[in-house]
Amino acid sequence: MFFSKLHCTNGDKEIYVDSRTSDAGALALRFDCPIYTTEEIIEKAGLTLEIENIDGNAPGEEEKENAPADSFMEQLRKLSVSELKVLLDEAVQNEDYEKASKIRDELKKRS
Known part of the structure; x- marks a missing residue:
């Protein structure tokens, strides 16, 4: 516990x-x-x-294809700020903190 x-x-x-x-x-x-x-x-x-460098890659790792994460981030970029806030609240309610952190990061980029 x-x-x-x-x-x-x-x-x-x-x-x-x-x-x-x-x-x-x-x-x-x-x-x-x-x-x-x-x-x-x-x-x-x-x-x-996973420890990431500033470019988002793990140390010594070349950029790799990550389709599910990339497509989720693409979807986030297409949403309005109010839609993102609703999604953030839902993710927190569902205790999906990984998803919530990605939504939070997208909101921060826009402010």
Whole structure:
């Protein structure tokens, strides 16, 4: 079982608030906050992380064809800002944070 804490600060005062991990993730995505974890949690969750260079490729890797991700990003580019916001809310509701982060990134590009 996982737990999370929200680290809140106004510059003068810091507080930590216990939170469900899904809520903490949703808030971090919505407010573009960093998410910190440990290697142990990554292993327990069964996640595989890929480190990317600025060009989006893994170190030593040539650009490769990634049709599903590319087509999803193409679809996002065709949507209006209001449509993207609706999709973002749905992704967060469904706890699909990978999808939510891509939608958030598209919204950031437009602002």
